[in-house]
Amino acid sequence: xxxxxxxxxxxxxxxxxxxxxxxxxxxxxxxxxxxxxxxxxxxxxxxxxxxxxxxxxxxxxxxxxxxxxxxxxxxxxxxxxxxxxxxxxxxxxxxxxxxxxxxxxxxxxxxxxxxxxxxxxxxxxxxxxxxxxxxxxxxxxxxxxxxxxxxxxxxxxxxxxxxxxxxxxxxxxxxxxxxxxxxxxxxxxxxxxxxxxxxxxxxxxxxxxxxxxxxxxxxxxxxxxxxxxxxxxxxxxxxxxxxxxxxxxxxxxxxxxxxxxxxxxxxxxxxxxxxxxxxx
Amino acid sequence: xxxxxxxxxxxxxxxxxxxxxxxxxxxxxxxxxxxxxxxxxxxxxxxxxxxxxxxxxxxxxxxxxxxxxxxxxxxxxxxxxxxxxxxxxxxxxxxxxxxxxxxxxxxxxxxxxxxxxxxxxxxxxxxxxxxxxxxxxxxxxxxxxxxxxxxxxxxxxxxxxxxxxxxxxxxxxxxxxxxxxxxxxxxxxxxxxxxxxxxxxxxxxxxxxxxxxxxxxxxxxxxxxxxxxxxxxxxxxxxxxxxxxxxxxxxxxx
Numbered sequence: 001x002x003x004x005x006x007x008x009x010x011x012x013x014x015x016x017x018x019x020x021x022x023x024x025x026x027x028x029x030x031x032x033x034x035x036x037x038x039x040x041x042x043x044x045x046x047x048x049x050x051x052x053x054x055x056x057x058x059x060x061x062x063x064x065x066x067x068x069x070x071x072x073x074x075x076x077x078x079x080x081x082x083x084x085x086x087x088x089x090x091x092x093x094x095x096x097x098x099x100x101x102x103x104x105x106x107x108x109x110x111x112x113x114x115x116x117x118x119x120x121x122x123x124x125x126x127x128x129x130x131x132x133x134x135x136x137x138x139x140x141x142x143x144x145x146x147x148x149x150x151x152x153x154x155x156x157x158x159x160x161x162x163x164x165x166x167x168x169x170x171x172x173x174x175x176x177x178x179x180x181x182x183x184x185x186x187x188x189x190x191x192x193x194x195x196x197x198x199x200x201x202x203x204x205x206x207x208x209x210x211x212x213x214x215x216x217x218x219x220x221x222x223x224x225x226x227x228x229x230x231x232x233x234x235x236x237x238x239x240x241x242x243x244x245x246x247x248x249x250x251x252x253x254x255x256x257x258x259x260x261x262x263x264x265x266x267x268x269x270x271x272x273x274x275x276x277x278x279x280x
Numbered sequence: 281x282x283x284x285x286x287x288x289x290x291x292x293x294x295x296x297x298x299x300x301x302x303x304x305x306x307x308x309x310x311x312x313x314x315x316x317x318x319x320x321x322x323x324x325x326x327x328x329x330x331x332x333x334x335x336x337x338x339x340x341x342x343x344x345x346x347x348x349x350x351x352x353x354x355x356x357x358x359x360x361x362x363x364x365x366x367x368x369x370x371x372x373x374x375x376x377x378x379x380x381x382x383x384x385x386x387x388x389x390x391x392x393x394x395x396x397x398x399x400x401x402x403x404x405x406x407x408x409x410x411x412x413x414x415x416x417x418x419x420x421x422x423x424x425x426x427x428x429x430x431x432x433x434x435x436x437x438x439x440x441x442x443x444x445x446x447x448x449x450x451x452x453x454x455x456x457x458x459x460x461x462x463x464x465x466x467x468x469x470x471x472x473x474x475x476x477x478x479x480x481x482x483x484x485x486x487x488x489x490x491x492x493x494x495x496x497x498x499x500x501x502x503x504x505x506x507x508x509x510x511x512x513x514x515x516x517x518x519x520x521x522x523x524x525x526x527x528x529x530x531x532x533x534x
Contacts, residue, residue, distance in 0.1 A: 143467075145463075145464060145467040172467055174460035174463060174464050175460070176455055176456045176460070176464075177453070177454055177455045177456070179450075179453055179455050183450060183455055183456050183460070183468070184464050184465065184468035184469060186450060187443065187447050187450055187461065187465055188443075188465070188468075188469050190439060190445075191469070194438055194439045195435075195439060198438070201431070202429060203434070203435065204428040204429060208426065208435075209435055211397070212426060212436050213435075213436060213439070215395055215397045215436075216389065216395070216472070217394070217471075217473070218472060248501075249501045249502040250446065250449075250501075250502050252502070
């Protein structure tokens with residue numbers, strides 16, 4: 001199989017597939033991204049062996065199944081292509097169309113998009129029925145859920161094959177319709193949106209809301225979770241669902257979150273978010 | 281400590297609280313919400329007065345406000361009324377009372393098990409004495425009072441009701457099956473339970489009441505209940521008695 005894009009998600013998906021026994025071609029054209037992604041994969045696999053999740057031999061065998069390339073035609077023998085390029089519809093559509101021209105008619109094409117329409121990406125394809133969404137969660141090797149997205153044209157057989165494949169990788173796939181945010185990113189919106197509104201309206205402060213959420217059983221409160229995910233990443237998802245539903249009021253993002261991002265307060269990765277992180 | 285507990289017979293909030301109070305050795309007299317609302321003196325039994333009355337009723341606004349008026353008439357002014365403010369602000373619940381200063385709001389969305397805190401809110405008229413008395417009651421029950429602003433649904437009940445509502449909208453649109461929606465939120469974001477099954481556990485009419493309370497407070501469309509959720513609440517009452525409450529919708533067709 002092939003993974004297009006060696007960023008965090010792409011290298012994570014490649015790691016899952018390689019560990020599951022697949023020969024994986026990892027593709028990227030951004031200078032340095034390919035080697036960074038490959039090194040990230042090698043590091044995590046070896047670390048997993050050190051922690052006893054696999055044997056050292058299994059880790060090295062998985063690493064041996066990874067091949068990196070900046071030449072797209074290296075994917076021609078793939079049975080499955082997963083694109084994990086940046087969230088840009090034109091970029092993804094073009095990339096999938098180019099990939100389709102290089103692979104066999106039986107090759108399944110999948111997109112890891114979290115915010116864009118799978119159906120719209122099929123427009124550029126000669127075999128739109130072969131496209132589905134395979135939405136992994138970060139970090140892909142650890143998070144069990146995969147949303148298998150049925151676009152307008154996705155064939156039932158491709159869907160079934162994608163589900164079976166995800167299961168063979170030890171994941172829990174769910175089949176979802178092609179709607180903005182699919183299930184998780186859409187249903188989760190109030191966890192952040194209502195929390196922001198409560199803080200913005202002065203009903204409770206950030207730490208209090210997080211504490212109450214944890215006491216109710218959530219592993220993390222909404223603000224500490226936004227800091228972990230990246231306030232900018234979370235806002236991008238919020239905007240995508242809001243725009244995807246034509247400014248449905250339930251999804252309206254909050255000015256506090258936009259101000260946080262605009263001021264460079266992105267959470268843990270910048271040392272400053274809703275909380276301060278002195279060890280970043 | 282001698283408490284009165286006002287609720288409908290099938291109230292999950294009351295069931296959880298009765299368990300909390302019993303575990304801590306507090307004496308609790310259960311008062312039926314409908315009977316309290318139907319009498320001018322709140323069906324308050326004769327005998328030693330209550331140290332506080334805990335009003336758990338949420339769903340039927342008319343029953344709740346009549347019940348609070350009756351309690352306000354029957355109880356001495358020093359007896360605090362701790363009222364569940366999932367579906368209305370404390371200020372609005374106390375409005376028109378002879379002694380609005382005795383009303384203290386609380387929020388405690390089921391299931392209670394494992395909780396160490398209870399959200400509390402003061403209405404605009406709530407006295408310091410009543411607030412302190414409420415904190416004493418909760419402390420006796422083993423719960424720490426966490427004070428938040430006066431808003432329908434407070435913090436957690438509001439967030440969970442909105443999560444359940446969003447899950448209901450997703451189900452209505454055929455985004456995924458109800459089981460998969462719950463599974464996705466448990467595995468994808470590690471929620472303690474799926475929003476659809478959580479809503480059934482709380483009571484669908486209770487969830488709708490929280491959303492309606494927010495709609496009244498904020499106006500506009502943001503908190504309107506998903507038609508599927510409202511329909512099921514109307515059809516099934518609390519929803520808890522329904523064996524398979526959520527319809528099996530799946531992503532078939534465009």
